[in-house]
Amino acid sequence: MEKVRLSVGEVRELAEAVLARHGLSPDHVKAVAETVIAGERDECASHGVYRLLVCVHTIQAGKVALDAEPAIIDLAPSLVRADARGGFAQLAFNRAKPLLVEKARRTGIAALAVNNCVHFAALWPEVEEVTREGLVALAFTPSHAWVAPAGGTRPLLGTNPIAFGWPRPGSNPFVFDFATSAVARGEIELHRREGRPIPEGWGVDAEGNATTDAEAAMAGAMLTFGGHKGSALSLMVELIAGPLIGDMTSTESLAADAGAKASPLGGELILAIDPKGFLGALAADHLERAERLFEAMAAQGARLPSQRRYEARARSLAEGVCVPAKLIQDINALLD
Amino acid sequence: MEKVRLSVGEVRELAEAVLARHGLSPDHVKAVAETVIAGERDECASHGVYRLLVCVHTIQAGKVALDAEPAIIDLAPSLVRADARGGFAQLAFNRAKPLLVEKARRTGIAALAVNNCVHFAALWPEVEEVTREGLVALAFTPSHAWVAPAGGTRPLLGTNPIAFGWPRPGSNPFVFDFATSAVARGEIELHRREGRPIPEGWGVDAEGNATTDAEAAMAGAMLTFGGHKGSALSLMVELIAGPLIGDMTSTESLAADAGAKASPLGGELILAIDPKGFLGALAADHLERAERLFEAMAAQGARLPSQRRYEARARSLAEGVCVPAKLIQDINALLD
Incomplete structure (x- = not known):
């Protein structure tokens, strides 16, 4: 190529x-x-x-508000809402991040709900930004209902990524970000664009049968990673970044899309935890202890997800x- | 039998x-x-x-304080520490739960660190108790270093379970609790007791080779579920229920055990989120919306993890x- x-x-x-x-x-x-x-x-x-x-x-497709001005709402001592007002999620996150960080430092742990946004990006850039403030971060978002739950055959769940970030003094943070589907939908789409077959285990066709055809899988259902455990995590993401924050599930997002094949609508949940809240003056010592884990992984040839x-x-x-x-x-x- | x-x-x-x-x-x-x-x-x-x-x-083995009186410490507006003082974790959790619940209701989200405890139980009973208060719950704990990270061959991580609970009005809560290892160590131990072989993918022997011998896997290393994604989650559990709360990693727990083969020492992290914090008076409506997800799963024959x-x-x-x-x-x- x-x-x-x-x-x-x-x-x-x-x-x-x-x-x-x-x-x-x-x-x-x-x-x-x-x-x-x-x-x-x-x-x-x-x-x-x-x-x-x-x-x-x-x-x-007319699915995004091009000049939406996000509204930042101080919901509770440890909760922030960023209403993206139909715009892309990134600006809402950027505007709300300072308040999330301030709350996490003041109360020990805080959560940010980004609502009414259009979401098409990975979660790791946001998680990485939170770790740059010395905080531990977790992020979740539903997507469109493209994925079948374990034991099911039809799309119900989104690709529902989970991202995690851990600050490492003097080094890039430890960050992972993965879809709870077997692969990101973008991977299947790239295979489709390039006319390549997909591996088994990525998806089923519209009749619920295993397929290696990228187009058929996109018309049928994707599968979760890790069987019933991955499926359980995906359902968790639906719940905590959907109804918990008053925003759409992946099924509702796909319905709202109404065939436009635009990016998912809905929300995102980001948690931030301040190590100093638990550890006070000993935070540096315990973060240093975490480095032993990373070193031990490297010593046996295991690669860190973000490496x-x-x-x-x-x-x-x-x-x-x-x-x-x-x-x-x-x-x-x-x-x- | x-x-x-x-x-x-x-x-x-x-x-x-x-x-x-x-x-x-x-x-x-x-x-x-x-x-x-x-x-x-x-x-x-x-x-x-x-x-x-x-x-x-x-x-x-002399590894547990039999009459330890847990100390409950109010660390920050959204953080509680329960120092189990070397006793089993359950009493420390029970004593700290009311303050965790109170903080979650007041600030929207709260975290409880159970420290210096001996841990041998599943996490779902604790998660279920938090959901009985109308809160969403997450729990994590390291164990002993029995599990190899993805790409590695030697024990470094614990079986490191993750549990999640979601309150369902008028019904048992939706709860899952699974080891990030391919199976719980207790499952391999039951196979060993009964002289049954274990399936492939559960563990490797002391040389890092795949094995179906339960005894060999217990002497070698267990594997995570879901390849590198399960391994990343396991490492997350090590970090957030270890150094983040000032407690042992699975490697440190196994070292402290010093061959006694007693239950893991260390800590546990429990998060509680109040749906009312995000949703206010609309909480009941949005929890009802979550029921549509559970119904849609049942309609395609997929079983809920807790069912x-x-x-x-x-x-x-x-x-x-x-x-x-x-x-x-x-x-x-x-x-x-």
């Missing part, structure tokens, strides 16, 4: 130009571009510049990123 | 007699017996009366429980 090399700065220019061209307000352009750049820079192909296509499609991304990040910042030429062509067409 | 039928009342008498006979103070007897009874009643064989053997072994346990509970309360005669014989021997 022919590839094009771009510097991270060129990725930024491209992303910002596309988003501005399609009517996003300047604050939204900046916030949304940041996650697209981060995805491409860290070599998460399914969350990089490819998402510009998804993003523009969602805009063109590959940070290596990609360093490489991208030094050498730029490689994007399929066909994808760049598709993105450039959005500038016409 | 010959079985003996006992009423739940008889299970209680047996459990309390064994625990008292081995020197636990009356408050600890009551608290510990409660979880053993709950496990047997709900047909969780590996967490039922079988655990009395584990419990007594831990007592005889089998509640069915077992109803059966046990009506008809009593069936325990292997050999196990009852072993437990009765503890009364001599």
